[in-house]
Each structure stands twice: as structure tokens, then as C-alpha cells.
Amino acid sequence: MGQRLMKRVLSGIQPSGQLTLGNYIGAMQNFVKLQHTEECFFMVVDLHAITVPQEPAALREQTEAVAALFIAAGIDPLKANVFVQSHVRAHAELGWLFTTLANMGELERMTQFKDKSAGKDSVGAGLFVYPTLMAADILIYNADLVPVGDDQKQHLELTRDLAQRFNTRFGQYFTIPEPYIAKVGARVMSLDDAGKKMSKSNPNAGSFIALLDAPDVIRKKISRATTDSGREVKYDPANKPEISNLISIYAHCANMTVEAVESRYDGQGYGPFKKDLAEHVVSVIEPLQARYNDIRQSGEIHQILKRGAEQAAAIADRTVADVKERMGFLSPRG
Numbered sequence: 001m002g003q004r005l006m007k008r009v010l011s012g013i014q015p016s017g018q019l020t021l022g023n024y025i026g027a028m029q030n031f032v033k034l035q036h037t038e039e040c041f042f043m044v045v046d047l048h049a050i051t052v053p054q055e056p057a058a059l060r061e062q063t064e065a066v067a068a069l070f071i072a073a074g075i076d077p078l079k080a081n082v083f084v085q086s087h088v089r090a091h092a093e094l095g096w097l098f099t100t101l102a103n104m105g106e107l108e109r110m111t112q113f114k115d116k117s118a119g120k121d122s123v124g125a126g127l128f129v130y131p132t133l134m135a136a137d138i139l140i141y142n143a144d145l146v147p148v149g150d151d152q153k154q155h156l157e158l159t160r161d162l163a164q165r166f167n168t169r170f171g172q173y174f175t176i177p178e179p180y181i182a183k184v185g186a187r188v189m190s191l192d193d194a195g196k197k198m199s200k201s202n203p204n205a206g207s208f209i210a211l212l213d214a215p216d217v218i219r220k221k222i223s224r225a226t227t228d229s230g231r232e233v234k235y236d237p238a239n240k241p242e243i244s245n246l247i248s249i250y251a252h253c254a255n256m257t258v259e260a261v262e263s264r265y266d267g268q269g270y271g272p273f274k275k276d277l278a279e280h281v282v283s284v285i286e287p288l289q290a291r292y293n294d295i296r297q298s299g300e301i302h303q304i305l306k307r308g309a310e311q312a313a314a315i316a317d318r319t320v321a322d323v324k325e326r327m328g329f330l331s332p333r334g
Helices: 021-034 056-072 090-099 104-108 111-117 125-139 150-170 215-223 241-254 258-264 270-298 300-327
Strands: 008-013 039-044 081-084 145-147 178-180
Touching: 008 021, 008 125, 021 039, 021 056, 021 145, 021 241, 021 270, 039 056, 056 081, 056 270, 056 300, 081 300, 090 125, 090 300, 104 125, 111 125, 111 150, 125 150, 150 300, 215 270, 241 258, 241 270, 270 300
Parallel strands: 008 039, 008 145, 039 081, 145 178
Antiparallel strands: none
């Protein structure tokens, strides 16, 4: 592929469950920064969401909600490409082609498949081949950088393997993508167990702060957040993981250093700290919610997604045509 002036970045978020403060701090704020320096593609990955059963009306609502939250968080659709995965049909086609390059053994070794299928009598085939579709999502744009969490690093490794396998068999074509590790951005942990990542899939709604939670709900969740024994507001992840997680959230939302937070609450205990933390979180989320409501009410998200899909498809369709030609498919052009 020709040399690009900017790195190409690809990332996506599933429209299952509500997006959380963890998604915002850990991913979306980095997306906003990246759009100014790189060529960015940000997807709502609805094809991935259906690897587990989804209620149709809820899937439609959540897909539009996630897309609107991308824009509300500060992603500029004139700078970054925002679209829905299923609106670019080439993703599914390339995903199928990659299932023919992947081996059963390497898909069986995926820890996420093991975790999600554990103890179930019946497991969908879509869950099994999910990593080949993720590889297609990345390689279809020849992405250079992929922001990934720990739970997706194994899938990115498979993506790299499939790209190299294709290049070896059919000639050099795909860029080998690299993980993007943000220089800033906290890993936000659960409010009820700092040993687990804050997740929208946690059945305990009190464990996460949803971006669309009402301010009083946020205040209540933070007031009930688990804390360590003692009362010292000290950042010590090994010995005080719960309060350290809350300090990290505070530092991010208040734009302060961890040391400054510790100093402010020296000798005050958890009560005043948690009360102020709640207000800082609300001050970050309230303006985002206002922008989100404006976007949903105006209906502009539909035009944004239509334009985004058209721009993405122009690249994706060309990639699939090139791949099929290299693999030996007869061209429909005659």
C-alpha cells in the first residue's frame, strides 16, 4: 500500500448495554484527541453485538445512542469517520473470507470465547468466529493503529497473524496493525470491585456509572461505592485498590494530579472526598448529556452515519475487490 501522511486508526464500541464513564475516560476521550492528528474510523459494531441474543428494538435504540454519544463526547464527524458496522456490507464479506484463513485451533484458544461460552449448553457459531470479523474490521481499512484493551489484545494478535498469512499466500497487501496504547487515560475499574474493569455488562448497575445516568443516580452510586478499610484518601493500588480507583476517577474528572487529590483530602476521610467526587463526575457528564439530547432530538445523527458509511464503504469495497481478485474470484465486471 502507498505511504500515508497520517496514521490510520480504527476502533469500535458495541451497542450492547449502556456506555460508561470507563468507556469515556478509557476510550472516547482518546478518540477525540486522535482525530486531530490521525485519520480515524470509529464504528458502532452492531454485527459483533449479535454474537449473543439481542432484542431488535433495543439493538436499534442502542446503536443510535452509541453513535450520538460519540459525537456528544467531542468526536467531530468532519474530522473523523463515524459509522455503523452493518451499514458497510464489505465488513461481513471480508469477515467470511478470513474465516477460511483462520484455523479452528487458534479460534478455540481465544480466551474471550472460552469465558463467554463457559458453562453454556449451546454456543453460537458467531461467537466462535467473532475474531475473524474483528480482523476484517481492522484490515479492511489497512489500519495502522488499533486502540485495544487487555481483553482484545489476543484478537489483535490473530488479526496480525491473518494479515501476514494472507500476504504470504496472495502477495503483500495488508498493513500489519499495531496496538495503540494511550499516553493518558485511566483504566477505570468497577465501583463495587476494583479488581474488575468498569463494564456495561456487569449485572449490578451500581458497579458502573452510565453516561446517561441522571445526576442524582450518579451521586447515589458514588456514595455507595466500595471503599477500603480505614479512612485515608491515599493512592495505593496494591493495598487500597478501591479508594485508588476513585482517586483516579477524581483526578481525571477534576483535571488534577493524584498527588493534588491526596493533599486536598489529607485527614478528611472518605465522606467529603466521595461527595466532591460525585460533583466532579456530574460536571463532566451533564454537558455531554445536553449535547447528546440535542443530537438525538435534531435527528442529525442519521445524516452523520449515512455520510460516514458512504466514505467508509468507498475504501472497504475497494479492499474487498482487491482481496477477491488476489484470492482468485471471478470479477463481476466481465
